[in-house]
Amino acid sequence: MQYSKFNSAIALFSRRRFLTGFSALALTLPFSAKVFSVQTKQQEWWVSAQGRDKDNYGLAMQGARTSSLKRVHSSFRGHGVIQHPIKPNKVLMLARRPGRYGVEVDLPSAAVKKHFTCAPQRFLQGHGCFSKDGSVLYTSESELHSGKGLIVLRDSLSYEVLDEFDSHGVGPHELKLMPDGQTLVVANGGLHTHPDSGRTVLNLATMRSTLTYLDARTGALLEQQQVPEAKASIRHLDVAHDGTVVIAMQLQRATMDHSNVVALSAVHRRGAPIRLVTKPDAVVEAMNDYIGSTAVNNQYRVAGFASPRGNLVAFWHIDTLRFLGYHAFHDACGLTVSADATHFVLSNSRGEIRQLRVEDLEEERCLRQQASGLNWDNHLISITLPEMGA
Amino acid sequence: MNNFFRSSINIAALLLLTACGGSRENDPPPATEDSLNLALSEVVDQTIIPAVDAFYSDSRVFDSAAAEFCVALDAAGLTALQSHWRGLSESWFRLLPYNFGPLDDDLIFPPYSFIDSYRPRGRAYTETVREQIAAWVSGSMILNTAYFSEQPFNKMGLLAVEIALFETIDTQSQSRADIVDEFQSNGRKCETLVGLSKQLVLRAQSISEGWHIVFQGKGASYRSLFLGNQLEDGSESLATLITAVQQYLDYLSKRHVVSASAAIADYAWPSVSAAVDSIEAMLQGTEKSSLSFFALMKAGGYEASVETVENNFKMIRSSIVFEDALQFEVAISQLDGSFKREIPNGLEVELGVNFTDGD
Numbered sequence: 196m197q198y199s200k201f202n203s204a205i206a207l208f209s210r211r212r213f214l215t216g217f218s219a220l221a222l223t224l225p226f227s228a229k230v231f232s233v234q235t236k237q238q239e240w241w242v243s244a245q246g247r248d249k250d251n252y253g254l255a256m257q258g259a260r261t262s263s264l265k266r267v268h269s270s271f272r273g274h275g276v277i278q279h280p281i282k283p284n285k286v287l288m289l290a291r292r293p294g295r296y297g298v299e300v301d302l303p304s305a306a307v308k309k310h311f312t313c314a315p316q317r318f319l320q321g322h323g324c325f326s327k328d329g330s331v332l333y334t335s336e337s338e339l340h341s342g343k344g345l346i347v348l349r350d351s352l353s354y355e356v357l358d359e360f361d362s363h364g365v366g367p368h369e370l371k372l373m374p375d376g377q378t379l380v381v382a383n384g385g386l387h388t389h390p391d392s393g394r395t396v397l398n399l400a401t402m403r404s405t406l407t408y409l410d411a412r413t414g415a416l417l418e419q420q421q422v423p424e425a426k427a428s429i430r431h432l433d434v435a436h437d438g439t440v441v442i443a444m445q446l447q448r449a450t451m452d453h454s455n456v457v458a459l460s461a462v463h464r465r466g467a468p469i470r471l472v473t474k475p476d477a478v479v480e481a482m483n484d485y486i487g488s489t490a491v492n493n494q495y496r497v498a499g500f501a502s503p504r505g506n507l508v509a510f511w512h513i514d515t516l517r518f519l520g521y522h523a524f525h526d527a528c529g530l531t532v533s534a535d536a537t538h539f540v541l542s543n544s545r546g547e548i549r550q551l552r553v554e555d556l557e558e559e560r561c562l563r564q565q566a567s568g569l570n571w572d573n574h575l576i577s578i579t580l581p582e583m584g585a
Numbered sequence: 586m587n588n589f590f591r592s593s594i595n596i597a598a599l600l601l602l603t604a605c606g607g608s609r610e611n612d613p614p615p616a617t618e619d620s621l622n623l624a625l626s627e628v629v630d631q632t633i634i635p636a637v638d639a640f641y642s643d644s645r646v647f648d649s650a651a652a653e654f655c656v657a658l659d660a661a662g663l664t665a666l667q668s669h670w671r672g673l674s675e676s677w678f679r680l681l682p683y684n685f686g687p688l689d690d691d692l693i694f695p696p697y698s699f700i701d702s703y704r705p706r707g708r709a710y711t712e713t714v715r716e717q718i719a720a721w722v723s724g725s726m727i728l729n730t731a732y733f734s735e736q737p738f739n740k741m742g743l744l745a746v747e748i749a750l751f752e753t754i755d756t757q758s759q760s761r762a763d764i765v766d767e768f769q770s771n772g773r774k775c776e777t778l779v780g781l782s783k784q785l786v787l788r789a790q791s792i793s794e795g796w797h798i799v800f801q802g803k804g805a806s807y808r809s810l811f812l813g814n815q816l817e818d819g820s821e822s823l824a825t826l827i828t829a830v831q832q833y834l835d836y837l838s839k840r841h842v843v844s845a846s847a848a849i850a851d852y853a854w855p856s857v858s859a860a861v862d863s864i865e866a867m868l869q870g871t872e873k874s875s876l877s878f879f880a881l882m883k884a885g886g887y888e889a890s891v892e893t894v895e896n897n898f899k900m901i902r903s904s905i906v907f908e909d910a911l912q913f914e915v916a917i918s919q920l921d922g923s924f925k926r927e928i929p930n931g932l933e934v935e936l937g938v939n940f941t942d943g944d
Contacts, residue, residue, distance in 0.1 A: 321944065477692055477694070481692050507692070525824070545937075
């Protein structure tokens with residue numbers, strides 16, 4: 196069992212409080228969700244961090260079937276966005292690494308309702324996820340000087356820190372809860388950065404990236420996997436309903452001593468080796484050593500991988516690893532699955548949104564949207580809310 | 586709303602400053618959308634499309650010369666044909682910086698790779714081609730157009746023609762007499778040469794038709810789509826151009842092109858020099874240009890950036906004169922950096938948030 200660096204008394208208190216929250220909210224959540232869904236007509240929104248500079252950094256939401264657009268300003272560049280499971284009309288946007296802030300945004304009013312700052316000598320890596328009952332927020336963070344990776348646990352209502360775990364790696368980035376509700380899967384990117392030197396990587400020679408499974412309650416290390424290429428940084432992931440994890444990587448090519456094409460995506464199931472997606476070579480190469488996000492469609496068992504540096508999104512079957520196709524889209528990085536699971540939804544830095552039918556990966560051009568003046572950032576999510584005004 | 590007002594004020598202030606500055610009759614217009622479009626159209630019509638046309642034309646000239654050589658099979662014919670290959674190599678290097686649209690319209694089988702197998706990942710397929718040419722010449726397969734159209738990219742293109750034309754199969758002798766002897770002693774080597782040459786012509790023709798007539802069955806030429814800013818992937822045409830040239834410079838510096846490309850013909854330096862000429866013309870215009878990107882950058886107050894880029898070119902030229910590969914790659918890297926910073930900033934073009942600074 197792995198424990199945090201906190202003293203045992205605090206750790207026990209935190210864990211007890213955490214477990215209490217688990218059981219209390221497990222009782223209330225289904226009822227709340229049911230009331231929420233039957234009383235109102237639903238509307239789907241695409242939500243993402245956006246902005247090019249401090250004056251317009253923030254979060255925006257675009258109506259999936261309407262021209263409605265809402266914007267919320269923040270003082271920092273956001274990265275990952277997650278829907279609050281207990282307050283589903285709210286999302287949490289986390290600062291891009293190396294950032295210090297998270298904001299809770301109320302979508303109907305397009306207003307920041309709460310915010311939190313990470314502890315001194317820590318910085319956020321840009322992603323988080325909630326526990327199964329919604330009571331705990333997990334964020335990927337790093338110690339400022341050592342670069343040690345941490346998973347920090349916060350109360351999902353107050354955002355007070357409850358506990359923290361070792362991520363068992365450097366530079367933890369995206370993390371998700373596995374379908375068992377008890378396991379976290381963490382992409383330890385392996386890259387050590389320090390805010391004083393911006394985003395410069397300080398440990399290129401020794402970097403070690405891992406896909407790590409942790410017990411969500413105790414932080415115990417359950418399993419850890421690596422890919423053969425030491426300079427491949429596992430940074431983003433998604434989890435299928437059956438627990439298959441798809442991972443997206445970025446290559447630190449400048450430090451490599453060869454120019455071979457290297458797999459940038461892979462699939463993993465607990466207890467088995469990582470299966471690299473290596474074919475077709477031309478597609479992997481066209482992604483220019485960089486995938487910025489990934490999403491799984493469970494119905495078709497298809498994973499999409501967005502490469503803004505390759506200006507494309509490519510798709511593989513997650514069981515057979517068969518290449519299914521690609522869509523050329525300038526600076527595309529935002530990628531999610533529509534609420535009805537029929538479409539992959541793609542966004543880019545020019546404020547454009549496109550939708551591809553999952554069944555044949557053809558774009559429905561009539562569904563194209565462009566939000567003038569917006570620059571969608573790396574990650575896009577789909578959220579369904581009670582219908583509201585523009 | 587505050588941002589909107591701030592932007593409005595900035596625009597108003599800019600207009601006021603422009604008005605107060607006192608323009609002169611011969612000053613280039615500032616970088617407005619119209620002036621950028623004009624400069625871009627001149628780049629397309631005076632640099633890119635002439636490069637497309639020249640490569641197609643030179644491929645046909647080479648093909649005719651190959652047919653003539655295969656009739657006469659003498660040293661003079663070989664000398665002429667080798668000279669045409671060098672011209673074709675230069676034409677290709679003038680065009681390759683613009684590796685988008687008809688050159689790169691298929692992710693799996695990009696047309697450019699069938700012309701220049703080194704470009705995709707900097708891998709020299711010299712030995713593969715040598716073995717294949719030996720197999721073609723000694724084999725019994727019918728060496729016709731249909732056969733060569735089915736061959737993979739790494740056995741085709743300028744490299745394959747170079748190997749067929751500049752050395753013998755057995756000893757890799759570069760003596761013209763030995764090469765002519767080999768052609769005379771086995772007619773299948775000429776069939777190989779002609780087959781490879783015809784594929785080059787077909788590739789060049791396809792690229793030309795894409796730029797001039799119709800691109801990917803979309804009912805319009807790529808020129809029309811490009812200048813109409815109607816690219817399928819949603820990218821801005823100017824961003825596509827700048828990104829393509831930047832990626833080409835990245836390739837030139839990182840893949841050691843001057844030591845690996847056109848090595849048997851010993852023609853790498855003139856070839857990369859042609860590429861640099863083409864890129865410089867794209868930025869500073871040709872004698873026919875009424876407006877260039879450099880002029881727009883200067884008019885927008887980016888004189889220092891233009892000077893930086895001009896100094897990059899001077900350093901590149903110097904390295905080419907002295908055939909200094911190390912200095913060449915350093916200088917090309919610096920120009921590569923200018924295509925990421927000074928040039929997009931000076932033309933106020935957005936290459937993309939994630940493109941430049943991803944996570």
